[in-house]
Amino acid sequence: MTNPDTLLVFDEAVTRAGVEGWIQHLESAGAPTEIYRLGSTLVLPVSDVDLIHRAGPELPAPTYQVLRNSQIWLGRRDLRPAGTEVSFGPTTIGDGSVAVIAGPCAVESPEQTMATAAVVTEHGAVGLRGGVFKPRTSPHSFQGLRWDGLDLLAEARERTGLPVVTEVVDPEHVKRLAGVVDGLQIGARNMQNFALLTAVGQSGLPVVLKRGFGCTVEETLAAAEYLLLEGNDQVVLCERGIRTFEPSARFTLDLTAVALWKQRTHLPVMVDPSHSGGRPELVGPLSLAAVAAGADALIIDVHLQPEQALCDGAQAIRPQQFADLMARLAPLAAGLGRRMSRVA
Amino acid sequence: MTNPDTLLVFDEAVTRAGVEGWIQHLESAGAPTEIYRLGSTLVLPVSDVDLIHRAGPELPAPTYQVLRNSQIWLGRRDLRPAGTEVSFGPTTIGDGSVAVIAGPCAVESPEQTMATAAVVTEHGAVGLRGGVFKPRTSPHSFQGLRWDGLDLLAEARERTGLPVVTEVVDPEHVKRLAGVVDGLQIGARNMQNFALLTAVGQSGLPVVLKRGFGCTVEETLAAAEYLLLEGNDQVVLCERGIRTFEPSARFTLDLTAVALWKQRTHLPVMVDPSHSGGRPELVGPLSLAAVAAGADALIIDVHLQPEQALCDGAQAIRPQQFADLMARLAPLAAGLGRRMSRVA
Amino acid sequence: MTNPDTLLVFDEAVTRAGVEGWIQHLESAGAPTEIYRLGSTLVLPVSDVDLIHRAGPELPAPTYQVLRNSQIWLGRRDLRPAGTEVSFGPTTIGDGSVAVIAGPCAVESPEQTMATAAVVTEHGAVGLRGGVFKPRTSPHSFQGLRWDGLDLLAEARERTGLPVVTEVVDPEHVKRLAGVVDGLQIGARNMQNFALLTAVGQSGLPVVLKRGFGCTVEETLAAAEYLLLEGNDQVVLCERGIRTFEPSARFTLDLTAVALWKQRTHLPVMVDPSHSGGRPELVGPLSLAAVAAGADALIIDVHLQPEQALCDGAQAIRPQQFADLMARLAPLAAGLGRRMSRVA
Amino acid sequence: MTNPDTLLVFDEAVTRAGVEGWIQHLESAGAPTEIYRLGSTLVLPVSDVDLIHRAGPELPAPTYQVLRNSQIWLGRRDLRPAGTEVSFGPTTIGDGSVAVIAGPCAVESPEQTMATAAVVTEHGAVGLRGGVFKPRTSPHSFQGLRWDGLDLLAEARERTGLPVVTEVVDPEHVKRLAGVVDGLQIGARNMQNFALLTAVGQSGLPVVLKRGFGCTVEETLAAAEYLLLEGNDQVVLCERGIRTFEPSARFTLDLTAVALWKQRTHLPVMVDPSHSGGRPELVGPLSLAAVAAGADALIIDVHLQPEQALCDGAQAIRPQQFADLMARLAPLAAGLGRRMSRVA
Numbered sequence A, B, C, D: 001m002t003n004p005d006t007l008l009v010f011d012e013a014v015t016r017a018g019v020e021g022w023i024q025h026l027e028s029a030g031a032p033t034e035i036y037r038l039g040s041t042l043v044l045p046v047s048d049v050d051l052i053h054r055a056g057p058e059l060p061a062p063t064y065q066v067l068r069n070s071q072i073w074l075g076r077r078d079l080r081p082a083g084t085e086v087s088f089g090p091t092t093i094g095d096g097s098v099a100v101i102a103g104p105c106a107v108e109s110p111e112q113t114m115a116t117a118a119v120v121t122e123h124g125a126v127g128l129r130g131g132v133f134k135p136r137t138s139p140h141s142f143q144g145l146r147w148d149g150l151d152l153l154a155e156a157r158e159r160t161g162l163p164v165v166t167e168v169v170d171p172e173h174v175k176r177l178a179g180v181v182d183g184l185q186i187g188a189r190n191m192q193n194f195a196l197l198t199a200v201g202q203s204g205l206p207v208v209l210k211r212g213f214g215c216t217v218e219e220t221l222a223a224a225e226y227l228l229l230e231g232n233d234q235v236v237l238c239e240r241g242i243r244t245f246e247p248s249a250r251f252t253l254d255l256t257a258v259a260l261w262k263q264r265t266h267l268p269v270m271v272d273p274s275h276s277g278g279r280p281e282l283v284g285p286l287s288l289a290a291v292a293a294g295a296d297a298l299i300i301d302v303h304l305q306p307e308q309a310l311c312d313g314a315q316a317i318r319p320q321q322f323a324d325l326m327a328r329l330a331p332l333a334a335g336l337g338r339r340m341s342r343v344a
Helices: A016-028 A049-053 A110-122 A147-160 A171-178 A194-203 A217-228 A255-264 A273-277 A280-293 A319-335 B016-028 B049-053 B110-122 B147-160 B171-178 B194-203 B217-228 B255-264 B273-277 B280-293 B319-335 C016-028 C049-053 C110-122 C147-160 C171-178 C194-203 C217-228 C255-264 C273-277 C280-293 C319-335 D016-028 D049-053 D110-122 D147-160 D171-178 D194-203 D217-228 D255-264 D273-277 D280-293 D319-335
Strands: A005-010 A036-038 A041-046 A064-068 A086-088 A091-093 A099-103 A127-129 A164-167 A183-186 A207-210 A235-239 A269-271 A297-301 B005-010 B036-038 B041-046 B064-068 B086-088 B091-093 B099-103 B127-129 B164-167 B183-186 B207-210 B235-239 B269-271 B297-301 C005-010 C036-038 C041-046 C064-068 C086-088 C091-093 C099-103 C127-129 C164-167 C183-186 C207-210 C235-239 C269-271 C297-301 D005-010 D036-038 D041-046 D064-068 D086-088 D091-093 D099-103 D127-129 D164-167 D183-186 D207-210 D235-239 D269-271 D297-301
Touching: A005 A016, A005 A049, A016 A041, A041 A049, A091 A099, A099 A110, A099 A319, A110 A127, A110 A147, A110 A319, A127 A147, A127 A297, A147 A164, A147 A171, A171 A183, A171 A194, A171 B171, A183 A194, A194 A217, A207 A217, A217 A235, A217 A255, A235 A255, A255 A269, A255 A280, A255 C273, A255 C280, A269 A280, A273 A280, A273 A297, A273 C255, A280 A297, A280 A319, A280 C255, A280 C280, A319 C319, B005 B016, B005 B049, B016 B041, B041 B049, B091 B099, B099 B110, B099 B319, B110 B127, B110 B147, B110 B319, B127 B147, B127 B297, B147 B164, B147 B171, B171 B183, B171 B194, B183 B194, B194 B217, B207 B217, B217 B235, B217 B255, B235 B255, B255 B269, B255 B280, B255 D273, B255 D280, B269 B280, B273 B280, B273 B297, B273 D255, B280 B297, B280 B319, B280 D255, B280 D280, B319 D319, C005 C016, C005 C049, C016 C041, C041 C049, C091 C099, C099 C110, C099 C319, C110 C127, C110 C147, C110 C319, C127 C147, C127 C297, C147 C164, C147 C171, C171 C183, C171 C194, C171 D171, C183 C194, C194 C217, C207 C217, C217 C235, C217 C255, C235 C255, C255 C269, C255 C280, C269 C280, C273 C280, C273 C297, C280 C297, C280 C319, D005 D016, D005 D049, D016 D041, D041 D049, D091 D099, D099 D110, D099 D319, D110 D127, D110 D147, D110 D319, D127 D147, D127 D297, D147 D164, D147 D171, D171 D183, D171 D194, D183 D194, D194 D217, D207 D217, D217 D235, D217 D255, D235 D255, D255 D269, D255 D280, D269 D280, D273 D280, D273 D297, D280 D297, D280 D319
Parallel strands: A099 A127, A099 A297, A127 A164, A164 A183, A183 A207, A207 A235, A235 A269, A269 A297, B099 B127, B099 B297, B127 B164, B164 B183, B183 B207, B207 B235, B235 B269, B269 B297, C099 C127, C099 C297, C127 C164, C164 C183, C183 C207, C207 C235, C235 C269, C269 C297, D099 D127, D099 D297, D127 D164, D164 D183, D183 D207, D207 D235, D235 D269, D269 D297
Antiparallel strands: A005 A041, A005 A064, A036 A041, A086 A091, B005 B041, B005 B064, B036 B041, B086 B091, C005 C041, C005 C064, C036 C041, C086 C091, D005 D041, D005 D064, D036 D041, D086 D091
């Protein structure tokens, strides 16, 4: 991108007719036009800055005007300085509160699912997590209950009133999952599966986009750009640990990334302390640190009997540990001038 | 896997009827049986070792008998100690020779494609590479010529007689690509895209499986297992550099991985010095080192005018540099007691 | 260490005569004895457990008895479950409070040193940092004011009443520095400079031991063991970022390490958000996150005019930013049930 | 360095008087002058380029003239394009041949030292390695035979005629070691121990400088600059593996670094396949790959009974494996147009 385009940003206060006026102005001058949508905001890239100066007085002034100086521009913070709020059913992430999503790593059985959902609801979770399609390193490992698990998630939502988020691993599954769940998760191993990103972007459903464990802060923003480009601005970035030389934990949680994202993008940021540390005794301190670093939300594995989990049990915390953590998060949030999210 | 199963391995010398006899023996004892195919070899896992001892004399002895002691077993070297040969059209990888596949990173135009194909053929390449679907970090980058590019690859093959390998990024594309090309490549970003692995495995086409830049030696073997499990043993592992703290090159080429794979798996190993180093002046020394470390094949970006490449031009070597490299590889191969591969 | 020894731990409540009794008991049985000191605690390793059972009733019971099952045992948390308090002059680290040490990366001039010392004191710092011997990657960079700088540090301490910590780079400097400063710092590049560790351990001075940017959590504990072995228990571990593939910040701050150290060792833990992030805008969020993860102390670069700093200016925060950070730390500490440290 | 100086490079062909003329010319113009020595080459940095143009015809033309555009300039390849030859007693490294230095990781006993020295000499090693001061991660591990071991190294040299290289860990040891050995080694953990670098540089002895496992290609060159600045150009850089996320080997050997060093510096390059891989079965392929990547020398751990080694036995190869490796290296070297080094 040798000559950075200027981005004209129009928020809701500008009429659609006004924006159409701009498009006609550009097209009549022979300039190629393409318009992008970021929620109710419209973004119009203009490469010839003279055309902006030559716009007639009848054209509405854009709300913002910024330079497109990198591969990442729909996600740039200055395109929406107040930040994006993402709504998973009744739960909002990105409004300044601290939102905790919890549940089992994998949906295993009706009993486990309903009991876990009940207990995390009781202690203040505002969303349910639960994997039904599990992307496993080896084909010989448990791959999830698949569509059977989806019914259990639907039932858990009905019982608790909490919105449900689950991982999607195949573009062909998007539509069917979207008919049931409140949000989709793209796993770390699929962060650069661009066919999947495009399909999920088109679904319009809220998305938790997990950072690949070998991918950079900027590459995660670029992956989000695939979702935003489809007109879907309901995207939460999720830090879940990166690969480093340190062997004492499963991954190294990168809270510098959280701080950088909060400064660079308008998208809210989530942290997964469970998959990062890979040990229950790390979930507490990593959760507190993540919120202090600026994370809008946490996603936490809870299991009634971690030692019997079919998937990643080693890292799940028990209901009592979850209750203790929630009791420590509330005063921390207050100390930061924030509050815990509650289901509307 | 608490009790490691025993794997009964039957090669071609054992009749299919003999193997059926074993299956009947196990089933009549109430043991669950599932049979796996590795080329013409059949693999029968048995969990109760007593059933093996109680087999009657009419049952043929298995060719090998090994323990299934990890998540990786279809790819284990001791299942096929002589190693696997993978055939891309007339070219064989894994027969002890040094095979060089070359071509442009991306197919850009008819002229560029035909000229590059001609020049790499002239200097001894035994396969053509060329991307038509390019997985790019940003959606705003050149994404490849897509299906138009496929026609160009087909034409290049016709003109040169060399087999063609191209990257596949979407499970839905597998069938159409398989109708044209000689081999598919799964890129580093998709190494753990299990939906794609399964679709490619089912195609039966030879596959180059690139190691994810944040994935381990063992995880690459586990990803190959997804392909093998579909009955497709035509798999080449490809090392193309991993992410480390070192900023002087695009990635750090991990030749320890090549040595480990040659010891642990029967699958042949390829190295991509172009994407690893990200600089033309590194292609030569990394190619020589890769072959000395035991690599069966190299895959090299060649571009007539690297400074005008639409994708990753910074790393491509020019035709003359390619010719020089091939001239250095031949005596190196001889020094290792090997020879350069030639198209049959 | 095939047969783990038993460690008999005697705290102050046990008389020295009693411990001598144990030594005589062991020696009379022909067992080799060596006694280690951890502050006022004495540790006696015993390899033959029978000798413990055969001890007469006149021998005092040890306060604790633990197994020596790794290379790290003097630093193990269970040797002193209440944790170690480290005193830099009037300032205590490890008593549950949040201590902030601040000052310039390098002592550059009298004016800069006195003005910075005054301003960080005013805003609540409880210790002064300032480098006079700077270990620089290149010999052609500014290497510090050396002994001239030491006089400035001494004067700054006199004016502010704050204890002073400075880095030591050469075993030969230890004695002269120890005559002036309140604490020594061993830099990341010297964490495994065992000659330096031994000399600093013998000085008896409090030490900030920075983790090497390529070293693990356990290796840092092993390096501390060199200090402890000299009878010096006044050791603070300092996390300052590790090398990873992520290029957006200078280093990746590893707060998982902080959580692990708080669980594994009795030594207090410090975090350096300045050298880790390498950018002033990261100092705030990383400081908050570090304290929430459990850090006992922070060490922060402050410069009056970062753009004119002779060393690492890019990362220093200005006095006003430091004041803002201190104002945010106090309520955070309260939210964690802690308080800010104050000079006694 | 805002305005890059020009470096005037004078080789032996220029008289010392001529160079003095240049110095007087610069000083008479009030320019600060400092002269650096690189073997018999003299280097004179000049910041005001006009002074070069105003030099009278009586002043000799410099052999080269290059810009000082980075922190690394005494080591830059263009200061000595033909490369530096480093002489360890009768053995030369950097003359195009392949030199193999071998021996035990640590000197343990007279029998082990003499027997190992004899066997590696027999199979073509041109230098002996053997550690007497061992920098160990934990103070509770075997630290080497210290000065007793030095006598054994001296005896081994006498018996075999091979030059001896040993690691130095303390600046105070340099002189005493220098009186006995032919070369000093600075270990990976001390690569940025600048007090040690300076002391070793001043000794004038040939040095093997090992890359820190968390340090970059450029930082290694900067560390070498500390040695060169003392007028000691007898420096060999040694790649011995870096820390990465890959757990299958002890370290990840970075042969890209070898290729980069061969292009960027005139100093010869060595590779340590033993400490890098940490497994005997990796020594062979990594050695071959290192030489193919351009390494001038290898340094290899050999032990008569690896399972009884006091230090790092897991990685040592046995005498027969060493003989086999040497037999494979010779034809490889020939294939690269090189030859094996022989003791003069």
